[in-house]
Amino acid sequence: MTLAIALSSALSTLVLVLALVLPSIASPAVPFGVRVPARYEGDPVVTRQTRLYRWRVLVGGIAAAGLVVVLYAVTGVTLLLPLSVLLLVGVWYGCFFLANHEIRAAKAAGGWFEGVRPGIAVDTGLRTDPPRFPWLWLAPALIITLATVVIGVLLYPSMPDILVVHRGIPDRTAVKSVATAFSLVFVQLGVTALLTGIAAAIVFGSRPDIDPAHPATSARWHRRYLTLGVTVLLGLLALIDLGMLGSSLLMWTGTVTSWAPLVVVVPILVGVVIAVVVLARNNREPDEGEPDTGLTHREDDKYWRGGMFYVNRDDHALFVARRFGVGWTLNFGNPRVLMLLAGLVALLALVITLRFGG
Amino acid sequence: MIINVDLGSEVPIYQQLRDRIVEAIAGGVLSEGSSLPSTRVLAADFGINFHTVNKAYDLLRREGLLQLNRKAGAVVTVTPGDPAFRADWTARARTLLAEAVARGVPAGEVLTTCRSVLESFATTQPQDTP
Numbered sequence: 001m002t003l004a005i006a007l008s009s010a011l012s013t014l015v016l017v018l019a020l021v022l023p024s025i026a027s028p029a030v031p032f033g034v035r036v037p038a039r040y041e042g043d044p045v046v047t048r049q050t051r052l053y054r055w056r057v058l059v060g061g062i063a064a065a066g067l068v069v070v071l072y073a074v075t076g077v078t079l080l081l082p083l084s085v086l087l088l089v090g091v092w093y094g095c096f097f098l099a100n101h102e103i104r105a106a107k108a109a110g111g112w113f114e115g116v117r118p119g120i121a122v123d124t125g126l127r128t129d130p131p132r133f134p135w136l137w138l139a140p141a142l143i144i145t146l147a148t149v150v151i152g153v154l155l156y157p158s159m160p161d162i163l164v165v166h167r168g169i170p171d172r173t174a175v176k177s178v179a180t181a182f183s184l185v186f187v188q189l190g191v192t193a194l195l196t197g198i199a200a201a202i203v204f205g206s207r208p209d210i211d212p213a214h215p216a217t218s219a220r221w222h223r224r225y226l227t228l229g230v231t232v233l234l235g236l237l238a239l240i241d242l243g244m245l246g247s248s249l250l251m252w253t254g255t256v257t258s259w260a261p262l263v264v265v266v267p268i269l270v271g272v273v274i275a276v277v278v279l280a281r282n283n284r285e286p287d288e289g290e291p292d293t294g295l296t297h298r299e300d301d302k303y304w305r306g307g308m309f310y311v312n313r314d315d316h317a318l319f320v321a322r323r324f325g326v327g328w329t330l331n332f333g334n335p336r337v338l339m340l341l342a343g344l345v346a347l348l349a350l351v352i353t354l355r356f357g358g
Numbered sequence: 359m360i361i362n363v364d365l366g367s368e369v370p371i372y373q374q375l376r377d378r379i380v381e382a383i384a385g386g387v388l389s390e391g392s393s394l395p396s397t398r399v400l401a402a403d404f405g406i407n408f409h410t411v412n413k414a415y416d417l418l419r420r421e422g423l424l425q426l427n428r429k430a431g432a433v434v435t436v437t438p439g440d441p442a443f444r445a446d447w448t449a450r451a452r453t454l455l456a457e458a459v460a461r462g463v464p465a466g467e468v469l470t471t472c473r474s475v476l477e478s479f480a481t482t483q484p485q486d487t488p
Contacts, residue, residue: 116366117364117365117366117367118364118365118366119362119363119364119365119366120362120363120365120404120405120406121360121361121362121363122360122361122363122400122403122404123359123360124359124360124361124394124395124400125359125360126403127395127399127400127403128392128393128394128395207402207403208403210360212362212363215360215362216360219360293362295362295364298365314405315402315405316402317402
């Protein structure tokens with residue numbers, strides 16, 4: 001139980017810190033996901049909403065945590081702890097949406113986009129000479145998965161006949177078979193394939209959002225951010241696979257301890273924190289003193305539903321950079337993305353049915 | 359190569375695309391054999407109609423600056439201007455210079471501007487042939 005409390009607190013703290021830091025690391029051209037021309041980036045409305053947002057997140061976050069603590073003390077239901085993280089994310093989105101709404105209203109009322117010269121910038125080099133996929137960073141994940149298979153095959157004869165199956169927590173026993181002994185290896189393979197696919201889609205199927213006011217700086221930053229993002233994603237993948245290796249070792253050696261979940265959770269948590277910190281530190285385009293071209297990004301708020309979800313049927317990109325957050329988000333208007341998501345959900349449903357059926 | 363398109367300009371987008379590519383060739387950003395994205399990819403990156411990019415590429419192809427084929431996509435070629443091109447270009451330069459004179463830009467400034475623009479292209483400019 002203490003473990004669940006510690007983990008939920010760690011995750012909640014991560015969400016809260018990220019929520020408080022985001023206004024400072026998100027692009028000033030899209031404060032709270034609203035596209036504004038450069039001369040309105042420091043507008044009093046934006047400054048005021050940033051302050052209000054931070055207060056709301058802080059107060060709402062503390063209230064949500066307090067509520068969960070009280071409910072947990074009364075009922076003692078462990079499920080409440082992971083739910084508290086979801087509740088915090090909900091509070092965060094609410095605070096974001098309020099600020100988004102206010103800034104959008106001020107923009108419309110003040111006619112912020114009147115008289116600006118809208119432009120679009122494209123870096124053809126990203127297509128004719130695309131960034132290289134960091135294949136070397138995929139090696140740790142592949143080596144760890146392969147090592148798990150080899151160790152599993154070697155240990156198989158000496159494994160106990162009844163295995164304690166870990167699903168995060170050691171929760172049931174099963175008769176030794178290839179399917180039970182290697183269950184986490186299948187998870188490793190699935191996660192490796194999925195995250196490598198996402199990484200490849202980000203490198204080859206994302207559309208950069210280049211600032212027409214400083215296109216050269218923006219294009220350079222995009223290239224760097226892309227490589228960095230994919231690298232940390234593959235690093236996270238290696239740590240997930242490492243967690244599965246650790247958990248498999250516990251199962252194969254018949255070790256039952258109270259810290260078993262840590263073996264899975266700690267590497268994943270470390271990977272997530274590293275990924276978020278690295279992306280957050282590089283989230284903003286630097287100012288390299290490039291002369292302003294006088295052009296402004298076109299107003300594209302209509303493609304961002306609720307300020308957060310990108311839905312654009314006419315955009316071929318699978319991924320675009322997040323406006324308020326770190327990393328990328330899916331283009332939910334792209335039929336290919338919808339098909340891939342449906343396929344993924346179907347696959348997950350099949351796996352779950354098979355496991356419970358078995 | 360970075361292409362910046364001004365959506366508020368009176369110059370049509372296909373013309374802007376064509377102009378930026380010609381300038382990139384003159385400035386040495388693109389050279390003979392450099393490739394450009396296919397029409398579909400470039401149109402998708404701009405979020406504009408595919409026919410607009412097609413029109414720009416077709417213009418460049420007819421001018422002998424771009425080769426379009428199914429496999430390699432769009433590749434920059436350099437065809438030296440023939441006498442007909444030179445006559446046409448002189449006529450257009452005449453109009454452009456006339457605009458400056460008509461609006462009272464001093465001749466010295468016009469010449470300085472012309473020289474500095476030419477110098478910015480100096481890396482690819484062919485040496486004067488006797």
